Amino acid sequence: MQRKRPEIIFENQDFIVLNKPSGLLSIPDREGKEVSLKKILKDEYGEIFTVHRLDQDTSGLIVFAKNQAAHKMLSRLFEERTVEKIYTGIVIGTLTEKKGSIDAPIAENMHKAGAMLVHNRGKHATTDYEVLEEFGLFSFARFQIHTGRTHQIRVHMQHIGHPIVCDKIYGNAQPVFLSSFKKKFKLSKFAEEERPVLSRLALHASQLSFTGTNGTARHFEAPLPKDMSALLQQLRKWAH
Numbered sequence: 192m193q194r195k196r197p198e199i200i201f202e203n204q205d206f207i208v209l210n211k212p213s214g215l216l217s218i219p220d221r222e223g224k225e226v227s228l229k230k231i232l233k234d235e236y237g238e239i240f241t242v243h244r245l246d247q248d249t250s251g252l253i254v255f256a257k258n259q260a261a262h263k264m265l266s267r268l269f270e271e272r273t274v275e276k277i278y279t280g281i282v283i284g285t286l287t288e289k290k291g292s293i294d295a296p297i298a299e300n301m302h303k304a305g306a307m308l309v310h311n312r313g314k315h316a317t318t319d320y321e322v323l324e325e326f327g328l329f330s331f332a333r334f335q336i337h338t339g340r341t342h343q344i345r346v347h348m349q350h351i352g353h354p355i356v357c358d359k360i361y362g363n364a365q366p367v368f369l370s371s372f373k374k375k376f377k378l379s380k381f382a383e384e385e386r387p388v389l390s391r392l393a394l395h396a397s398q399l400s401f402t403g404t405n406g407t408a409r410h411f412e413a414p415l416p417k418d419m420s421a422l423l424q425q426l427r428k429w430a431h
Contacts, residue, residue, distance in 0.1 A: 197228055200252065200411050205261035206242075207232070208254045208399065210413040213391045217244035217253055228253065243269050243339060248359075251278070251396025252413045268401050269339065277398035278334040278344055279323075279415060281389075281422060282353040283362060286330055289322040293347040297340040306360050307342045309350045316340040318347045324423070326430035328372055329356060331423060344394060356393035356422075366390035367422055373429040389422040 197215065201208040209228065211217065216227035218241050232239040232255055240262035245253050256262035268274050298313030300306040307313075317337040324331040330353070334344050345361045348354050354362025366387030370376040378385055400410040415423070 197231070198413075200413060201409075205258060206254055206256050206265060207236075207239075208252060208411050211245055211250055211253050211396075213248050213250040213416065213418075216247050217241075229255065242266055245396055246342060246345070246392070246394075248392035249278075249394045249396060250413075250416050252399045252411055253396065254399065264404050265401075268403075272337055273401060275398070275400040276336050276339075276396065278336070279395050279397045279419075280332055280334060280344065280348075281356045281393035281419065282330050282332055282348055283328070283356060284330065284353045285325055285327060286320075286322050286332075286351075286353055291320060293318045293320065293351060295347060295350055297343060297346050303360075307340070307346050309346060314338070314340060316343050316347070318344055320348075324427070326372070326426040328430060329367075329426060331426075345392075357389060358392055369425055369429070372426065388425055389418050391418065393419055393422070395419060 197212060198210040199207060200210055211228055216225055218229045219227045229239060229241060236257060238257065240256040240259070242254050242256055242262065242265045245251060254265060256265050294317045295309040296311060296313035297307050297316045298310040300308045315338060319335040321333045322330050323333055336343050342360070345355050345358055349361035356367060357364060367389045368385050368387050370385055395415055396413065397415065398410070398412050402408045
C-alpha cells in the first residue's frame with residue numbers, strides 16, 4: 192500500500208508545518224525499518240530537527256525546525272506550554288458531561304509495551320474536551336491538550352470510558368461499518384463484502400497556534416481527513 196504523501200501547510204526558512212497522514216511515523220522508531228516523516232524531510236532538506244511528535248495513527252499538524260535556532264525557539268514554546276494544540280476526534284458512546292477537563296497523571300504501562308495508563312506515579316496531564324455532535328453510538332469531539340504526554344487524549348478518553356474509535360491500544364480496534372448504525376443496510380450486489388467507512392484511529396491534530404520570538408502570531412489548520420469526514424457524513428445521515 193502506498194502511503195499518502197504529507198501535505199505542506201506552511202514553510203519558511205526556519206520551520207515547516209505539515210499535515211501528516213495517519214499510519215506514517217513522525218520520527219524513526221527503534222527498529223528504524225519503517226519510513227518516517229522525519230526521514231522523508233531529511234532526504235529533502237538535509238538538516239531537520241524534531242520539535243514534537245504525533246502518534247503514528249493520528250493524522251494532522253506537525254512542525255519540524257530547519258535550523259538549530261528555530262529548533263531551540265520552537266522547543267521552548269512547546270516546553271513552556273504556550274503552543275495551542277487542538278484536536279478533533281470521534282469517540283465511542285455518549286458523554287454525560289458535554290464539556291469538561293480531564294486532569295489525570297499518565298505513566299508508562301509496565302505490563303504492556305508501548306502503552307500508557309492513568310496512574311499516580313505518572314506525570315501531570317490535562318485535556319479539555321467538548322462534544323460537538325452526538326450520534327448515540329459515537330460522539331464527535333474537540334480536544335485541547337495543555338501537556339504533551341504520550342497518547343494523552345487516547346489514555347484520557349479511555350479513562351473516562353469513551354475511547355477514540357478504532358484505537359487498537361486503548362479501545363476497540365474494530366473498523367466502523369455502515370451496517371453497524373444504518374438500519375435496513377443492504378450490501379450492494381456488486382460487493383462481496385462490506386468495506387469499512389473508517390478503519391484507522393479517529394483522531395486528528397486540526398489546529399496549532401503559537402507566537403514566535405519576534406512576536407509573529409502563527410495559526411495553522413488542517414481539514415478533517417476524507418475518511419473521518421465520510422464517517423461523520425454517514426452518521427449525520429443514518430445514526431439516531
